[in-house]
Amino acid sequence: MNRLNLPLGFRYASTYAGIRKQRRDDVALIVADSPASAAAMFTTNRVKAAPVTVSMANLKASRGKVRAIVVNAGNANCATRTGKSVATATCRAAGEALGCPAIQVLGASTGVIGVELDGALLVKAMPKLVKGLSADRFDDAAQAIMTTDLAKKVAFAEARLKGGRVRIAGMTKGSGMIQPRMATTLGFVMTDAAAVPAVLQPLLREAVEQSYNRLSVDGDTSTNDTVALLASGASGVKVTPADRADFLAALERVLISLAEQIARDGEGASKFITIEVTGAANDVDATQIARSIANSPLVKTAIAGSDPNWGRILSAAGNAGVKLDPALCDVKLQGVTVCRRGLAADFDEPALTRKLDEKECSIRFCIRGKGRGKARFWTCDFTEGYIKINASYRT
């Protein structure tokens, strides 16, 4: 990995604390050398895991100053008797080990719901984690937060601001309970740009809207979703109002890459699907149509079977809860027009079936209207592998 891409002012560590059964690192620690400005978005699920509520409270109490994030995989610490005390003790232990108030620590967990998380495992791991901290262990941390992921998910970008270059690095995890409408899954983004929390929060919200909120694997929304952005300021370069758009563009590149990687590695997925909708009345309508296509099991199984069954795409669009005249709708699969003005187009089906065997699938839904609303959305196909993974995830 290109060390040059890593933002200044952060160190990372990971270890095996004994939370998951397989002997594979299951805790990651992300530390800012001095309190970083922070922004975060959390799950909209009414059932929130303990680390989510504790992190929300800490972020408020610290007025958006964060020294560290402790993340564990293998247990969601959700719907647990001791959840809050475990999450609080973890933050406290990290704070003591790092010499900062506990409220400057965020916690995040991912894994099974409803099983007590042994907090002692996390507390005991803390000295080793802190000792192992290093500026170049970013990838190790990204590896440790994986659950059913097949590959670690990281992304990097630089932005040239007036005051100089700043770096952004993000890590995230997949790959089930993934549904848009919120900051989905766990994502941690570090930058060495300087910005106060009040500047960061809207930047994060806008970037999440263009990335994590345009992503669906299975339509389920996790109880633990957290995306946090930490700005160390270590570059000495401030995000000024004049620079805002440039910084946002770089931030979006990182978040979009992470979201794409989640879809690519969706549970059981054999294909990555990009959905583009154009010509809707507005972007909100376009996103609704794209989401409805992305969430249709019938569309996702057809793609799995390389079946150019565009009728299911049209039907899913018709279910989006948005006004739609099928006579104005074209559908393209892999660039081939399969439906024109709501009717079957002439196309070479065997050739298109072969094209649909590729790992990357493109669905374009074009409305021949006056609207300029458009949206991009990412998902994956739905295979027997998804069922296999989820019928036996816990046992």
Add this chain to the structure above:
Amino acid sequence: MNRLNLPLGFRYASTYAGIRKQRRDDVALIVADSPASAAAMFTTNRVKAAPVTVSMANLKASRGKVRAIVVNAGNANCATRTGKSVATATCRAAGEALGCPAIQVLGASTGVIGVELDGALLVKAMPKLVKGLSADRFDDAAQAIMTTDLAKKVAFAEARLKGGRVRIAGMTKGSGMIQPRMATTLGFVMTDAAAVPAVLQPLLREAVEQSYNRLSVDGDTSTNDTVALLASGASGVKVTPADRADFLAALERVLISLAEQIARDGEGASKFITIEVTGAANDVDATQIARSIANSPLVKTAIAGSDPNWGRILSAAGNAGVKLDPALCDVKLQGVTVCRRGLAADFDEPALTRKLDEKECSIRFCIRGKGRGKARFWTCDFTEGYIKINASYRT
């Protein structure tokens, strides 16, 4: 089948018209001896199949008088160039063969979307269908409307009204593109009670709300959904305001049975799942929570794997868009409390896993609140079979 259960005044027929590849009856004809009072509910999908728009228009033009319903399987006649003319020609052919105006005929189609339906096949089949009409061919008609269904779906009830007994008989089909919020799939219900269309329509709407609208297989809403209720009046017994509740109860029994049969025979389903929610603020909230649980692929795959993973149920409830305090929530699986006040309950997991191997699964979600809102909902588990069927349905 018990002939006594069949409502008076109807005849049925089916034949193979050559629409589907397998040589299996693919057209059904339902005929009322004289114009019946009719009510119907149609898909809310913005993309409506031609037979839906033609039937809506006919029902309006005839002021709710219907002599016949022509149903074909194997082709949805949706997103087709000739769709409207084919649907119109079919109604006209049936009208000519039966000696009634074409507007007294409803059409319905089910099958693949976007492939032209050869109307000549239907027109040509009409004389044979009419010739084959018989009061006891109800089951044949029910068989002919099946697509991926493994079993035909019929239900019967009697209601004792002031004027005497009336009979209700219904047939329906599954088993993909099934999602509530509407009159889902195709369903045809006949009664020999006497009632004007204005009385029938609200009865049908109420019964559908308690049955088809509490059903989900895959969360997709078909372009062709139609549920029609025909009242021949041949019993000579009128549904009076004093009888309304009794008639509604019998109608609901038929429709609930049909909805249950659809869930039982969901594509690839190995288990039938009943979800009951109690203690919600109101019935609407309870239904939303039940629907969210029923539509969660993670819940449905866990049930497929006999995994008492109640965390997914709690999480799905938290996603219903309804206010929910997890600390007030209990979850029972097969009658066993697995979650009490949002936390893991003590239960014998191996014993429950064995219970979950049964073909019938019960999920009870109880909110310990002051609310009296409750809902029942039906769905099925999500297996590799669903993927297999839908990755290769068209080819």
